[in-house]
Amino acid sequence: MTDESALAPRTRALQLFDGLVTDTSLRRFLEGIPGVDAVGLEQRAAALGTRSIKTTSKAAAIDTIISMIDLTTLEGADTPGKVRSLVAKALVPDAGDAACPQPAAVCVYGDMVATAVDALGAAHGQISVAAVATAFPSGRASLRVKLADTADAVAAGADEIDMVIDRGAFLSGQYAQVFDEIVAVKRACRREDGTSAHLKVILETGELNTYDNVRRASWLAILAGADFIKTSTGKVSPAATLPVTLLMLEVVRDWFRLTGERIGVKPAGGIRTSKDAIKFLVTVAETCGEDWLTPELFRFGASSLLNDVLLQRQKLATGHYSGPDYVTID
Structure with missing residues (x-):
C-alpha cells in the first residue's frame, strides 16, 4: 500500500464532508444515520441463528472456520514459550490429519511479535502475525505512545494491527479525535518498503451501550481507513454477539454498495463452539454474500474455538x- 492510498480514506471523508472533518461535520453525518430497529435486528439475528446446514456442507464450513481463526493469546502472563506453543498449534492444528487447514493468523501482544515471526519461520506470510496495539485493551494512553506501540509491532514483523478506539472520546462526541487517531495509526502501519500492515479497528461494542453507537462507530472507523472492523477486545462483556456482528456486517455491505470497497469484519470474544461459529458464517453469507466467506474479509478472534472445531472435524471423519486429549490444551 502506497502513502497515497493509505490516505485515501481521509480524502474520501474530506469529499463527503465538503473538505472539513470536524466534530460538527462528523456529528451531522453520524447522527444523521437512521436509528437501529433493535427489535428487528435481534429478531433477524435469532432467525439466522436457527438456520441449519446440510451435513454435506458441514465439513466445508468447519474447514472455513479454521481458516478464519486468529489464534489468540493476550494474557499478562504470556511468555515466549506460550507464544511458540501457540504457533506450533497454528502450524499443525491436527497432528493426525495433514489435510487440516491452518488458521489465518496468530494474535499476540506487540512485544511477542518477534517471537511469533521467528517461530513461524518460512510459514510467516502463509500464517499472518497480528498484534494488538494502541494501549490495548483500554486505549488509555497518549497518541504518541499509541503510535510508537503500533510502529514497534510493525517493525518487529506484524502483518496486521488490531487497534482499539478511544471509547471515552467517542461517547463524549469527540468524533474527530477518534477519526484522526485511526488515520494516524493507519499511517504508522506503513513499512519502509511502502507496503502497510492491515489495520483492524476494535470498537469494544460492549462499552458503546447502544446499537446506534455501534453503527456510528463502524461508519467512523471505515471512513478513517479501517481494513477490518472488530467487535471487541475479548476483555469486556458482552463481546461478540450475533446481533452486533450482524449490524456491523450490514454497515460493510452498505459501504460496499456505496463505494465498491470491501471491508472485513472480525467478531472476537465468547465464540467457543463450532455450532456458534456456523451461525456467524450463515449471517455473513446472508448479509454480505459468499464473497465475504474468506479470511481476507472475515475472521474469528478466538483462543478456545479451534479445539472444539477440531473435535467436530474428527467426528465427521471418523463417525x-x-x-479432549486428542487436541492440545491452550
Whole structure:
C-alpha cells in the first residue's frame, strides 16, 4: 500500500464532508444515520441463528472456520514459550490429519511479535502475525505512545494491527479525535518498503451501550481507513454477539454498495463452539454474500474455538467423538 492510498480514506471523508472533518461535520453525518430497529435486528439475528446446514456442507464450513481463526493469546502472563506453543498449534492444528487447514493468523501482544515471526519461520506470510496495539485493551494512553506501540509491532514483523478506539472520546462526541487517531495509526502501519500492515479497528461494542453507537462507530472507523472492523477486545462483556456482528456486517455491505470497497469484519470474544461459529458464517453469507466467506474479509478472534472445531472435524471423519486429549490444551 502506497502513502497515497493509505490516505485515501481521509480524502474520501474530506469529499463527503465538503473538505472539513470536524466534530460538527462528523456529528451531522453520524447522527444523521437512521436509528437501529433493535427489535428487528435481534429478531433477524435469532432467525439466522436457527438456520441449519446440510451435513454435506458441514465439513466445508468447519474447514472455513479454521481458516478464519486468529489464534489468540493476550494474557499478562504470556511468555515466549506460550507464544511458540501457540504457533506450533497454528502450524499443525491436527497432528493426525495433514489435510487440516491452518488458521489465518496468530494474535499476540506487540512485544511477542518477534517471537511469533521467528517461530513461524518460512510459514510467516502463509500464517499472518497480528498484534494488538494502541494501549490495548483500554486505549488509555497518549497518541504518541499509541503510535510508537503500533510502529514497534510493525517493525518487529506484524502483518496486521488490531487497534482499539478511544471509547471515552467517542461517547463524549469527540468524533474527530477518534477519526484522526485511526488515520494516524493507519499511517504508522506503513513499512519502509511502502507496503502497510492491515489495520483492524476494535470498537469494544460492549462499552458503546447502544446499537446506534455501534453503527456510528463502524461508519467512523471505515471512513478513517479501517481494513477490518472488530467487535471487541475479548476483555469486556458482552463481546461478540450475533446481533452486533450482524449490524456491523450490514454497515460493510452498505459501504460496499456505496463505494465498491470491501471491508472485513472480525467478531472476537465468547465464540467457543463450532455450532456458534456456523451461525456467524450463515449471517455473513446472508448479509454480505459468499464473497465475504474468506479470511481476507472475515475472521474469528478466538483462543478456545479451534479445539472444539477440531473435535467436530474428527467426528465427521471418523463417525465418533474423540476425547479432549486428542487436541492440545491452550
